[in-house]
Amino acid sequence: MNNISSETKITIAYILIAFAFSVAMRMIWVYQFSGVEQFMFNGQFMINTNDGYYWAEGARDILSGVSQENDLSPILTPASQLTAFFASILPFSFETIIFYMPAIFGSLIVVPIILIAKSIKNLELGLIAALLASIAWSYYNRTMIGYYDTDMLNIVLPMFLLWSIILGVKTNEEKYLLIAPSIILLYTWWYPASYSLEFAFFCLVMFYTLVWDRRKLYNFKLLSMIVFAILPVAVYIKVIFGVISFIIFKQDKAQKYIYYIFVLSAFFLLFSGGFDTILAKFKGYVYEDTISSLNDGLNLHFYSVMQTVREAGQITFETFANRISGHTITLVLSVVGYIYLTYKHRIMLLGLPMIGLGFLALVGGLRFTVYAVPVLAFGIAFLITQVSLMMPTKRLKYLSIVAFTMAILYPNYQHINSYRVPTVFNADEVKVLNTLKDIADREDYVVSWWDYGYPIRYYSDVKTLTDGAKHNGDVNFLVSYMLNNSENISSKMARLDVEYTESKKVKVSSNIEQMTKDYGFKDTNDFLLSLETDIKLPNKTRDIYFYLPYRMLNIFPTVNVFSNINLMNGEKGKDPFFFISRNFKETKETIELGNGILFNKLDNSLSLNNQTVALRRVIQTFYDKNMKLQKNIKLSDFTASLNLIFMADYKTFLVVDEKTYNSLYIQLMVLEDYDKNLFEKVITNPHAKVYKLKI
Template sequence: MLLAFCFSVLCRLYWVFWASEFAQFFFNEQLMIVSNDGYAFAEGARDMIAGFHQENDLSYYGSSLSALTYYLYKFTPFSFESIILYMSTFFSSLIVVPLILISREYKCVLMGFIAALLASIANSYYNRTMSGYYDTDMLTITLPMFILFFMVRLLEKKDFFSLIALPFFIGIYLWWYPSSYTLNVSLIGFFFIYILVFYRQEKIFYIAVILSLLTLSNIAWFYQSAMIVLLFALFAFKERYFKFSLIAFLIFATLIFLTFSGGIDPILYQLRFYIFRSDESANLTQTFAYFNVSKTIQETENISLDIFMQRISASVAVFLCSLWGFFWFLKEHKSMILSLPMLFLGFLALKSGLRFTIYAVPIMALGFGFLSIQCLNRIERLKYTPNLNKIKYSCWILLLCFFLFALINFLWLLWKNDFVLDKVSYFRIFVDLYFENSFLFLLLLFAIFTPFIINLLYKKRVRQVQIVSVMGILIFALFFALKHIYEYKIATVFNHNEATLLDDFKNKISREDYIVAWWDYGYPIRYYSDVKTLVDGGKHLGKDNFFPSFVLSKEQRAAANMARLSVEYTEKSFKTPYDDLLQEMMKDYGYNNVDLFLASLEKDDFELKTPKTRDIYLYFPARMASIFSTVASFSYVNLETGEFENNFTFSPASYQGEKDGLIYLSNNILLSNDFRSFMFNDKIYTLNSLIELNSVRQKDYKIIPIDENAIFYLFYIKDTNIPFQFILMDKAMFNSAFVQMFFLSNYDENLFELVVNSNEAKIFKLKI
């Protein structure tokens, strides 16, 4: 366990080693975190340390991760920034513990050790638990694996410790990650079905089901704990009174209690959002058809089969071996049926997005570990084979054939490309081929290791055979995972300048003020500026995102009016809950048609009747240029039909090359080298204007008119702070508040005041 744990920690420290070379990743003399949602928990922990937070500020005050962070800060000597940076490094590495404990129950610790090494750094698990990934994922997989362990241990030993530990860990898991309700129900359900089939006469298992179900009840934890401890004590000391009729009654009564306490509501919500892709906002109101937010979240998008397998087991070959091993494991040990809910949830990624692959990682790793042990056992049996000498020579011939095959492959590569490149380049291509394809890599390892293993068997060096075989298995299992760690060099959520900008800004505003920004930046803004936001990573349904989208992507007058209305009505909704804010606005302003209401916001004579209660600021970061098309989508949808009727264009691109008088851009657009027109899908379009942008901060740009009747504008960006060289947009996007106010510093001084002007972001104060 200690060896596997240290291996996991060291692998996660590689990102810290790499990121430490970049000063822009530091804030308060420590590396910043890499997860947007992490700032929500950081804000909650910060408020817990302060001892208070503002009413209706959406702080995660008292949440599980915030509370754990708070206690670590109180009782350890480490800084707050260091705690949130390294928590995932150490806590996520605890996954090795239940894996090795489970393997010990099956009397095969080496299986668990191999599984622990693979699971701890498999692609999807590493991505969501690496250093700096401050989120609940650090224990979201470890805790259900402990639940699985105590189920297996209870079946094997029928001990009272497992009986009380099982509901305890279910309770901890629910506290840590409330969305685990569905998985917990599935695990308990499979356990109940399993005992009905194989252990229907064992009372202790039925009591385990009852105690576990009580943990799911929607009552205060101390009442819940009292009920569980009381029932456990009665069964432990008065087991003879627990007849099967009484047990059946207790199970039935517990199920009825769970149903009436809303026990199935979390399951229905998860099915609606991730399986049927319905937006919860559509269920809250029948008035408007908002854009479905689940369509814009990468983690909920369908993924290819190759990516699916790589995220679970780091490579396709390892995944297939793991799947084979899991079914073999299932055949030898029927109790592994209990792991199927986690495996099914992981495989749900093929339908509902890559975020679910993480659940299949430890189960598939156990399958690989089991297959590895079976292979080791069969290798050792070869020492009793009388024809071992012939096998040895056959293996050396196999190795020779492999290198002959590799040489032919290399020569074919040269001939195919007509010897255009130098031999060094071809050698690199050849090497990359064998270190990118997991099946060729497996073939390479097989050709190298097999002759040595057979030779050691021939010399009866059994111990060396075991060591070499395990080395080969671990290289095959871990190579692509380690390669992924080396290549997965992601940046922090914000850079130093952005964090400093917002941290300084909190001294100029009130905690009751609002910053209107896109939901991606909601949590970090609240953490650094200690201010309220309209949307964030947890509040971003279609009906929520409509308002910041409208503010950012419409003309300035409409943006200003909507910013004031959305903030004031949001505050009012805390006291008088509304199903739909837009509907309430229309009702108060006397409109029945939503299009007419939204159009009225653009007019100079629109009168704001809503009293001003606080200041509002608009946050325009440079990084938003890369996602602005998605941002605008939420307010360009027809609210009556949910369809896009007024299409728009905002397409960032980088330079790819030039040929025959055409400039090739990364968005598949061919731009004429005189910057007057462009080609897309074999059609030629004239540009209205070319905007040469030298500096966003200094308002250094030049507009070159081309065709006043054309609808497309092209930004040629020379400012190195913008991650694109070109942005093609239509007239609607050109006139949007984001483009005019951020890129061109062209704003209505009667509506806005520029209060922060930097290369990374601009912040405007709303005057109305």
Template sequence: MASKISGLLDKFKFSKQTCFLMLAAFVFSVVCRLYWVYWAGEYQHFFWNDQLMISTNDGYAFAEGARDMIAGFHQPNDLSYYGRSMPTLTYFLYQILPFSFETILLYMSVFFSSLIVIPVILIGKEYEMPGVGFAAALLASIANSYYNRTMAGYYDTDMLTIVLPAFSVWAMIRLAQKKNVNDLIFIPIFILINDWWYPSSYSLNFAMLGAFLLYTLIFDRKNALNYEAVILMIVALTYIDFYAKSALVVALYLAMRFRPQIWDKRAVAACLALAVALLGYSGGLNQILFQLKFYIFRGVSESSEPVFHFYNVNKTIMEMSDYSFEFESINAFAKRISGHIVTFALSLVGVAALCLKFRSFLLALPMLLLGFLALKGGLRFTIYSVPVMAIGFGYFAALCVSFFKKDKILDKFCTVCLAAFFVFFFLYFDKYYSLLHGKSPVFAPNFDGEAGFGVYLATFAAAALICGAAYFMVSGISSLKKHALLEKICVFCIAALSLMPCLEHIYGYKVGTVFAKSEVESLDKLHKIAGREDYVLAWWDYGYPIRYYADVKTLIDGGKHLGRDNFAVSFALASNQRMSANMARLEVEYTERNFSERFGLNLNQMMKDYNATSVNSFLYSLNSKDFQPPQKTREIYYYLPDSMIDIFSAVLRFSNLDLNSGEEYGAIFYPGKPYSVDGDTINIGGGFSVSGDASKVYIGEREISVNTYFETSYDEKDKLVVKKHEMNADGKIYLIFMKDYRRFLVLDEAVLNSAYIQLFVLENYDKELFEPVVLNGAVKIYRLLR
């Protein structure tokens, strides 16, 4: 057996060319991602503990889990990701590498996401087209959506979420192409690793199983190896203990590899039936149904109980917004996948041609189609199509090169390229010479600015020069060598043409860190005051970072934010201070009780305990001075950041509705900035204008009188000063000008009286209910006194 295993390993020795291509593509991907580090390093407010902070909210969930694993413990019911895949990997790296914890968080995505080049190049190698794999690897590694979600500082599972399924696709293609029993193990191994790393990949893994089975039944039904592979894939997908199914997969593979004589048709059929039965018994289909419901069948409201209609969170998450079929939406969709709509179109042609040439490439369609699900499920899915479309583009480039192998066509092409260069050179010279002398270009002044083609045209001009000049420079050598050299030059130029829009995107995609240094300093102060069992009430966007920096508990976060979860926090932020305080205490104490009592929805249990039959009446009762909240068992802190102003409209929607019907009440809240002055009115964007004396607000053509105008500013001691001006007692609109932020707030009375506006914007807190802990322009933190 040892000799057989040794022979198996010998089959996977890569050539020097393959290793070089992998290394070159990997280095290219890493270097591109380091640009953000170079740019962000110039801004000190992005630093904490002498290192750049991360740029994704969800990353703090994994960072918290890794931190707790390093400490060796975490608090019960603190929602820590202790022991999960990414914290485990981070913990392991921290133990073996000489770098700080923050440095590991910053750079993990740079190196792990760049591994995408390996399966892409391997797929090209399986089709004996290493050049295709290399060109595809370069494009896949920096395509817009893939870069956005794997850039430096993007500490998230996305760094391997595409890499692992890409390896699964390679393993399936290899088995279909080679038909070698040695390759059976790779498919289930990558499925197992993918399932451990990112459990939500289950639906994709299941789709790959379906695609492989369908491919087998249509094109390769007599190949017994494929049915054995299906058995291993099904076992890998069962919902049983990870180590148990891993051991079962290995045992089955060893039996298939070293005891092939026992695997006749009856044995395979019986084992397949048992695997399917185990999959069904373990609940393997439940996860797929949940994913379909969450991402595809999205209703207006989400009902956890027949009488309660909560707001659906999917309608407020940008990543889950549908694309329309207008040009701008399709253009944005194409750019996220391929960098440019031209590259996208050519990639589609390449994918279709590759599927016709090699049927086994059909096995990559589940990833491609999942990416196209973005048209319905939201833009977060586009990332899955990136490697498949990149391979399609690489193959299209290969088709172009093969088309130019004839001397006459190559002659004409290179001559046209050289002529094209001189045309572009003349146009660019005209443009920049004219601009230098303060004049308008004479010829085609906007030729490089329409539809974002400028970077393409500039690159094409350079590529045309290279191709044309190279042709005439090598015209004296033999035809065979000339074609070989020109083919490489053409592939290089086509690859460069596809990469330039992506490189331009990288240069322009300058996102900041999740928190600024001042915000983290505020949380660090809270960390020194609050205990690990205390709660911080904040919107779910801030849940993970708060838990990481302050080491406290939160009610909602990036993984717990369904409508039923968000309702209480939204209610506490959007209601007046008394109702807010009562709801905050109720939700925290009932959440803690629920960990042990398991009574389901907190609101249901509250109504039972308070003998309430109407949910609306119960909520109104929270405004009564006689309302008795539960006994206090821990402290509650309100975290109110300035950045929440921009999402406060979304926050309001989760509680500003009738829970019996789901009908939204509607609220007026608009944050705007003075964009321009038109006569005696100030345009603040969004169709809103303000009169010069702040007595009226214009919404389109509609004029509304202002009831009260507030102006806030900070004095030399950083104390907030609020000036209040009564304007019109009959006015229905209130206006706040936050002078230091250059921001106007247009709002109705209910929003004006909300806890967030009163505590953060005006610092008008009820001293019987709240006590300030941190007050600054970026963040305000209050302690609840009851």
């Protein structure tokens, strides 16, 4: 220890302090929800992100050694493999490991930040930046306790890449010719969508070299190694190119060929097709293409899921600033500070790719803000250290650092303290799925909306038709169609979709198109109409269950959008009438539901924007002492098209049109009114209900 320099000791100390701070801030969630039984299952906290159950399923199946065709389990993904590795060597439960992994791995962001600051001889800057970046809004949100997802390393790895590039350009040491591409390979392995950022780093290094360092051969060596690492080819080819180039770079006689190797690598990159990948990603998040079409066969049109994903939505500048720095003023000062920092230390310009990707959030959605967090944290931290240098005494210097650091951290702490994200499912919902695990076979299918696909597979160990990755418009159309149509039609579509998914007969782009052709139709609308008749269904090869949670009411209009479309021409259908109210006010004669909707108890009518509308039915549901659903139904006007449903135990009012009222979801989940020839009630509780398809 005596041989370690004081600078190294301080570096290690700062890393440990920042890491401990980052983890401690994430433990606030645990403190807030300790004792909340609905957030726990089998005595362990559950995770709070849907996607986490995807990686958890893969890790579970790796550990068990069981997986089968079409189960969509990600046993080959890095996140699942890494989790399975730690679960196999650590003395903690599987649930504990996936719950705390994001906090531990996400907090590693402090390491490259402080190491980069060390390279420019300003460790205080590194500590301040690490403290801020580790808990900034968007970074905290995506690496908090329970947010088990690839995000726990998606910013850590590019920051290590930035560190290796900066150190390579500054020191010209040969080891960074291997470290930088190795990090790229690791980053690509962990997050295959990292190509765009890696390419941006290449462009910045090339720009930096051509403007300020074009006579330095080392930079062209580094650029060549980066290119070989990011080429969209097999890993072994990248390694071969990289090793051969590194060997050549070490030969003194080969120095005159460095430029030729660089030009050759750039040529490979130009014609590798990588630009198409970048443009496709950019278009997917920036351009609002709500309707997608499959351009072969019947050229069917489907609704695009991208426009329903909140992460891809437009955000205000205030939200943008808050998510990056915690406050608008902090963001402005961070940008000013970063400009000043690059003026003093030009090498920090190499962080621009991450800032650029972060600023893409202004047009591409809030998910991108997280990339700008660590680099802009350097900006505000640099301003703080520069102001401290103006203090007349050392004591005032450190007091100013502490005061300003506390000021920029406080808004982010406030966010953490108020950001009380619930678990994906509550304990009662998970009990339903865990019970289903003992009923259903691993080859059976559970039909539900894609939001719930991953948790269903994790807790029930079954198959699903759609999930957080498999939710293209053609897939969502069929599930949406099942949930929004009558039991008779929906049951047939469920059997068709499952059997077509499992069969080898689908030769075209979608199940629905194959069905249309197999049943002798050229117009998919005609095929859908045929479901009202007694068509011959495929032979049953497995059971099908419908999982219908109460929480789906909140997104049911969105679920409807995906099947409310003419597949042949892309025209959207008329929006169904669906209104949900949990904030209502009751008087002696009326109930004010909100949004100008008033229920008149005297004549069972509705007032919609001061116009009186008759109701077809007025229904009240409630659970008796044995937790059996009971219904009081008042038939009013059979010529009317709207229905009022009061779910008493949920304190929820629904106003729905006749088609929505007769939909599978409303009939089976809300009313438990089902055709016993088609369905069997399997599991019910107020939070979720499961029905088994009989046909």
